[in-house]
Amino acid sequence: MLDMLSDDRRLHLLGLDRVALRDALAAMDEPPFRADQILDWIYAKDAESFAVMSNLSKRLRERLERDAVISRGRVAAESVASDLTRKLLMTWPDGQSVETVWIPESDRHTVCVSSQVGCPVGCRFCASGLDGVKRNLTAGEIVEQVWRVRRLVAEHGPADEQxxxxxxxxxxxxxxxxxxxxxxxxxxxxxxxxxxxGLNIGARRITVSTVGLPQQIRRLAREGVQINLALSLHAPEQALRRELIPWGKVPIEDLLSACDDFFQQTGREITLEYVLLEGVNMAPTHAARLAAICRRLRCNVNLLRYNPVAGLPYTRPSAEAAQAFQRELRERGVNAHLRRSRGRDVDAACGQLRRRAVEAAEAG
Ligand code: SF4
Structure with a gap:
């Protein structure tokens, strides 16, 4: 698993697992225990440079300086909302950028990571999908987002009583x-x-949210990691879902069977994500259909009031309308939660910070 970009052949250490790092070090005539020392510096001690790795020989440190990097991104922009949600625009050496968000909530600190530059799915209500996908992120670029936010949390988050x-x-x-x-x-x-x-984050605290690729859901169920799966449903009927998610061609029934398989394999209950769009997917008939889906699949539902995106024709529903929809679901026995929108004052809808930066770069 060599994690490289075409214009930079140095190893991105945050993208390597222990075996790959041992292999890379073996090629430098270094024994396997060096890998554990380096991983300890990177993940337990948060080292940002090889210079501080005092238990490595000078020769190895110089070799690593030349042939490897720990991190390769930079934070090109950062904004903090009044609710302390912090959004980073991470830019990679090829000039591409993605958004990473830290969401603090009492003693729970969540990082929302990106997995691609742009998005192929093109949901009609989302800024990230407007320009399609530019490229996949490497494993290292994904880990780096988490690694950076972990440090931010330690530096800026509230300390505990001790x-x-x-x-x-x-x-x-x-x-x-x-x-x-x-x-x-x-x-x-x-x-x-x-x-x-590595970052030692429990699998049950990791959630993958997908618009629904049945084959990959079944494959994920068999990886032996007990992570959570969230399905972005957004509409309980095929025609409306196709309209909102042009990529969403897979029949809802096929998605539900794949999710059911995930539950059978992992024992992890599925979360259905449902963005509330005023006048679009919030009628009582939608609640009834969504409830029928929830009777079929072991799941809970996260309702999220839409964060409007400039230039897109969708509206955020009132809190009362959202609560009414939640009530309709609950009365039908659905475990439905209404999630707070976080960081609304900092381009919080997915993809807006990046879009603004891209537009500014194009204009200037
Ligand atoms: S909502 Fe998610 S899946 Fe849809 S276009 Fe935006 S980033 Fe992609």
């Missing part, structure tokens, strides 16, 4: 991109996030 720094607790693949369309890099990144020698 004075211990705040800790990143959860990872959600809900940023730009369709994670299951970049399957190999996403699963490689998840293994690093989850590994005790």
């Amino acid at each position: 004075g211990k720094p705040a800790r990143l607790t959860n990872v959600v693949f809900m940023g730009m991109g369709e994670p299951l369309a970049n399957y190999d890099n996403v699963i490689a990144a998840i293994r690093v996030l989850n590994a005790p020698w």
Whole structure:
């Protein structure tokens, strides 16, 4: 698993698992335990440079300086909302950028990561899908987003009563991109996030959100990692779903069987994500159909009031309308939660910060 970009042949260490790092070091005539020392510096000690790795020989440090990098992105823009949600625009050496968001919520700190530059899915209501997909992120670029936000959480998050720094607790693949369309890099990144020698984040605290690729859902169910799966449904009937998600050609029934298989294999309940769009997907008939889906599949439902995107024809429903829809679902026995929108004052709808930066670059 060599994690490289075409214009930079140096190894991106955040994208390597332990075996790959041992192999890379073996090629430099270094023994396997060096890999553990380096991983300890990167993940347990948050080292940003090889210079501080005092238990490595000078020769190896010089070799690593020449042939490898720990991180390769830079934070090109950053904004903090009044609710302390912090959004980073991460830019890679090829000039492409993605958004990464830290969402603090009492002692829970979640990072929302991107898996692709842009998105192939093109949901009609989303800024990220407006320009299609530019490229997949590498495993290293995915891990790097989490690694950086973990440090931010420790530096800026509230310490606990004993004075211990705040800790990143959860990872959600809900940023730009369709994670299951970049399957190999996403699963490689998840293994690093989850590994005790890596970021050591429990699998049950990692969620992959997909618009629905049945084959990949079934494959993910068999990876042996007990992560959570969220299906972006957004409409309980095929025609409306096709209209909102042009990529969503797979029959809903096929998606539900794949999700059911995921539940059977992993024992993890599925979350259905449902963006509430005023006048579009919130009628009582939609609630009734959604409830029927929830009777068929072991799942809970996350309702999210839409964050409007300039130039797109969708409207955010009132809090009362959203609550009424939630009530309709609950009365039909559905475990439905109405999620708070976070960071609304900082281009919080997915893809807006990047879009603004791209437009500014094009204009200037
Ligand atoms: S909502 Fe998600 S899946 Fe849809 S276009 Fe935006 S990033 Fe892609």
